[in-house]
Amino acid sequence: MPVTFAERTELLKASEIREILKITQRPEVISFAGGLPAPELFPVEEMKDIAVKVLEESGSQALQYSTTEGFDPLRQQIAVRMNAKFKTDVGATNILITCGSQQALDFSGKLFLNPGDVVLCESPTYLAAISAFKAYQPRFVEVPTDDNGMIIPELEKILQTNENIKLIYLIPDFQNPTGRTWSLERRQQFIQLINRYEIPAIEDNPYGELRFEGEILPAIKSMDTKDLVIFVSTFSKTFCPGLRIGWVAAGARFIEKYILIKQGADLHTSSISQRIISRYMEIYDFEAHIKSITDVYRRRRDAMIHTMQENFAGDVRFTRPQGGLFTWVKMPPYIKAVELLKQCLRQEVAFVPGDSFFPNGQVENTFRLNYSNMPEERIAEGIKRLAAVMRKY
Amino acid sequence: MPVTFAERTELLKASEIREILKITQRPEVISFAGGLPAPELFPVEEMKDIAVKVLEESGSQALQYSTTEGFDPLRQQIAVRMNAKFKTDVGATNILITCGSQQALDFSGKLFLNPGDVVLCESPTYLAAISAFKAYQPRFVEVPTDDNGMIIPELEKILQTNENIKLIYLIPDFQNPTGRTWSLERRQQFIQLINRYEIPAIEDNPYGELRFEGEILPAIKSMDTKDLVIFVSTFSKTFCPGLRIGWVAAGARFIEKYILIKQGADLHTSSISQRIISRYMEIYDFEAHIKSITDVYRRRRDAMIHTMQENFAGDVRFTRPQGGLFTWVKMPPYIKAVELLKQCLRQEVAFVPGDSFFPNGQVENTFRLNYSNMPEERIAEGIKRLAAVMRKY
Structure with missing residues (x-):
């Protein structure tokens, strides 16, 4: 009698994209693929203080x-x-x-x-x-x-x-x-x-x-x-x-x-x-902390939007978010985002093809870009590389 | 159209026993009901040191x-x-x-x-x-x-x-x-x-x-x-x-x-x-830490077993664990643990009736006792109270 799993596990599979994106962990890759907050904004010093306080004041609990x-x-x-x-x-x-x-x-x-x-x-x-x-x-x-x-x-x-x-x-x-x-x-x-x-x-x-x-x-x-x-x-x-x-x-x-x-x-x-x-x-002043994050992300969004405006072809559309971590790009239907990603990875730039965000699939000419996780110069450099690859289509 | 829940949630209910045991959170109750480790053994000072070290060495990650x-x-x-x-x-x-x-x-x-x-x-x-x-x-x-x-x-x-x-x-x-x-x-x-x-x-x-x-x-x-x-x-x-x-x-x-x-x-x-x-x-020396826990729990188990031996009637059986946190008591079939608990709570002593540990129910004359969470004197006092209530049956 072979071991069997619950039916629900049939839908469990490691994402193909996740496998492709594993290589983006190499530091030389400019990755717009993740959704990571900027770690340099974590309040590490304050956390040291707070961790000690919490343990001193209420360690047992x-x-x-x-x-x-x-x-x-x-x-x-x-x-x-x-x-x-x-x-x-x-x-x-x-x-x-x-x-x-x-x-x-x-x-x-x-x-x-x-x-x-x-x-x-x-x-x-x-x-x-x-x-x-x-x-x-x-x-x-x-x-x-x-x-x-x-x-x-x-x-x-x-x-x-x-x-x-x-x-x-x-x-x-x-x-x-x-x-x-x-x-x-x-x-x-x-x-x-x-x-x-x-x-x-x-x-x-x-x-x-x-x-x-x-x-x-x-x-x-x-x-x-x-x-x-x-x-x-x-x-x-x-x-x-x-x-x-x-x-x-x-x-x-x-x-x-x-x-x-x-x-x-x-x-x-x-x-x-x-x-x-x-x-x-x-x-601490949590609102001030949030303001420091939004100030940084606003500049990063601006860098991304600005570089896309300058470098993307006119038939490539993208959103201009008023907050958050992501922008969304829509290309002409003949460009497949998964193919584009493979080309881009050779230029050491990465993103997530849009297909994964449609539960029933079949939308192939979109992708998501994250701007929260790197400085403006790197964002600009990455977008330029991406635009250069796109222009080949 | 009324809101409906998944079928699996029909089995979700707040345990009646948990409700009864809520009163055991009062500090005057001697509760053998939980499964809590002894908080006085938590390495609070070492944790302060380690939390700071981890944040200093690798705060961002x-x-x-x-x-x-x-x-x-x-x-x-x-x-x-x-x-x-x-x-x-x-x-x-x-x-x-x-x-x-x-x-x-x-x-x-x-x-x-x-x-x-x-x-x-x-x-x-x-x-x-x-x-x-x-x-x-x-x-x-x-x-x-x-x-x-x-x-x-x-x-x-x-x-x-x-x-x-x-x-x-x-x-x-x-x-x-x-x-x-x-x-x-x-x-x-x-x-x-x-x-x-x-x-x-x-x-x-x-x-x-x-x-x-x-x-x-x-x-x-x-x-x-x-x-x-x-x-x-x-x-x-x-x-x-x-x-x-x-x-x-x-x-x-x-x-x-x-x-x-x-x-x-x-x-x-x-x-x-x-x-x-x-x-x-x-x-730190994790093995030494574990030894300090077992030394304390061994004494607490000894206190519990000893007091049960001295005070429980001959037809009440209990296990003598070689480790861990719990002992298990089996009474003659005519004593219902849930009834006993209600009586015991009036004497401010608590335990978990065994019924909850049988997924198909119907075993009513057993209960679980925890000995890890309080000093020996309190264990002895609680067991004596429990024995006194049991003797009335």
């Missing part, structure tokens, strides 16, 4: 088992910040601390999806959300998008014509991969529509606080009159991903179930990491 | 995203220690770092179980493993056990008469909840049997290094000639649970799949926690 929900003062701080920044109205009891926001996505699949159920998502959407949900064997239906978010009449048509839609997944602020942000009007139309169909929506917002210009828009969660929106975020982009601290914010009927799932999945998130972030926010 | 598999030096250290202590033959590439061993159990369910599949486990078994697997909707078949482990002819009968057995779960060293350890002979018989049936086995070993007397027995993984055994462990009992660092050790065909599951589930385990443990083991 920081190193002991703790509650599944998370460290209460941190839950409270998150609720207060969310309400101030995104106009939501949540309290500490609405928050579950997770191991990064990726875990919140996995739990969302676990909570809502039977095999064959339908997940709606933006087209394109975040590739690791696709992986997280895939473990629960759903069918993905992609909702067409424009510069203002999901196209609402298209969404409505999909809601009318598909059965077993259990979840809508969206990233309204500086979306991964496109860098686009939903307009206020689109947010309001969206909530009206899901209120009518009563479909839960995951509002994934890892980048919203990294805004380079203009005002932060209210979260869709802030307009949520029927407790259908589950807000997911993380400290990975505003602080440090290595601590693995994210969260889910949702009404009681959902958050109680997320907590039970967390209990079975890993008991709780690192007590010491939670206390470090919490104490950091008490002692 | 410790706070950045890192690989899903885990921090390579730590994987290597774990492999070397496992091989030395448990006679296994694993390398760094066989190791995946997880968020506590609980996550390794959750992933095991995710990897192997379709709804309706059968999981075999010791009767009784670890209650949080039951919760982890339940999310994947299996049927549990309990294998009868004695003081030497699973009773092999009973296991064979079950293997012969059940279909769709996908996984065998066992804790051979100082089992939770019974504190019992499988004999060497039983381990050998077990591996011969599963080799014949080719069923994967999860060998969960969180307590094996906490041995009070005698020699550590070879892990079942060390006898694994067909790569069927998946060894799971953690630093939660030998170091600090608050860091949430556990691991899976398995052959290539399994570990590759665990890594893909981890990637979708939460990307990776806290980089800084991994580096802290790794650096601690480089600089």
Whole structure:
């Protein structure tokens, strides 16, 4: 009798692109492929101070088992910040601390999806959300998008014509991969529509606080009159991903179930990491830290956009994000991004072909660029190399 | 259209016992209910030193995203220690770092179980493993056990008469909840049997290094000639649970799949926690630290066993564990542990009724006692109170 695996594992495979991109770990490669924050902005000195403080003040608790929900003062701080920044109205009891926001996505699949159920998502959407949900064997239906978010009449048509839609997944602020942000009007139309169909929506917002210009828009969660929106975020982009601290914010009927799932999945998130972030926010100026990050990323975005404007052909389109980490490039249909990547790797420049961001595939002439992880000169040099390769087509 | 949840969530409920036990958080209650390590043994001073060192030496990497598999030096250290202590033959590439061993159990369910599949486990078994697997909707078949482990002819009968057995779960060293350890002979018989049936086995070993007397027995993984055994462990009992660092050790065909599951589930385990443990083991004497824990727990076990011998009636049986954190009490059939608990709580003493450790329930006259988390005098006082309540029956 041979060993067999669960059916859900049939969809588990190492991504071909990930294999190709392994070579981008060589330092000479200019890689726009990752989504890494700039490590030189991590508050390493402050962290040394805080780690010692936390261990001195509460070593026994920081190193002991703790509650599944998370460290209460941190839950409270998150609720207060969310309400101030995104106009939501949540309290500490609405928050579950997770191991990064990726875990919140996995739990969302676990909570809502039977095999064959339908997940709606933006087209394109975040590739690791696709992986997280895939473990629960759903069918993905992609909702067409424009510069203002999901196209609402298209969404409505999909809601009318598909059965077993259990979840809508969206990233309204500086979306991964496109860098686009939903307009206020689109947010309001969206909530009206899901209120009518009563479909839960995951509002994934890892980048919203990294805004380079203009005002932060209210979260869709802030307009949520029927407790259908589950807000997911993380400290990975505003602080440090290595601590693995994210969260889910949702009404009681959902958050109680997320907590039970967390209990079975890993008991709780690192007590010491939670206390470090919490104490950091008490002692240091977290808003000033976020401002220092956005100042740097704004300059990097400017360098990337400027170099693309100067060097890309007129029929190559790209987004101009107002925040976040990514821009999105659309080439004429005859250029295949995977082929382009292979050529670019010879010139030691890398990116992620757009195909991976469409759960049902088949869009081959797009790619994602990250600008948060390297200085402007290197960005300019990389874009020039990329443009030179593209010009050969 | 009302919101619906996945079928698997029907099995998710807050445990009634957990609710009862919430009152045990009051400091005046003598609680034998938890499974907490003694916090006074956490190396808080050393941790302060190490946290600063890690941030100084490698702050940018410790706070950045890192690989899903885990921090390579730590994987290597774990492999070397496992091989030395448990006679296994694993390398760094066989190791995946997880968020506590609980996550390794959750992933095991995710990897192997379709709804309706059968999981075999010791009767009784670890209650949080039951919760982890339940999310994947299996049927549990309990294998009868004695003081030497699973009773092999009973296991064979079950293997012969059940279909769709996908996984065998066992804790051979100082089992939770019974504190019992499988004999060497039983381990050998077990591996011969599963080799014949080719069923994967999860060998969960969180307590094996906490041995009070005698020699550590070879892990079942060390006898694994067909790569069927998946060894799971953690630093939660030998170091600090608050860091949430556990691991899976398995052959290539399994570990590759665990890594893909981890990637979708939460990307990776806290980089800084991994580096802290790794650096601690480089600089400090980890074996001496473990010895200091076992010395303390041995005295606590002695106090508990001694007080039970003096105060429990002759028809109450209990195990005498050679290591680990727990002992297991069996009362005459007419005493129900849940009723006893309610009476005991009035005397401010608590434990976990055994019912929760039988996935199919119906064993009502047993309970689990933890002795790691309080000094001897308090253990003696609690056991005396418990004995006084029991005598009323």
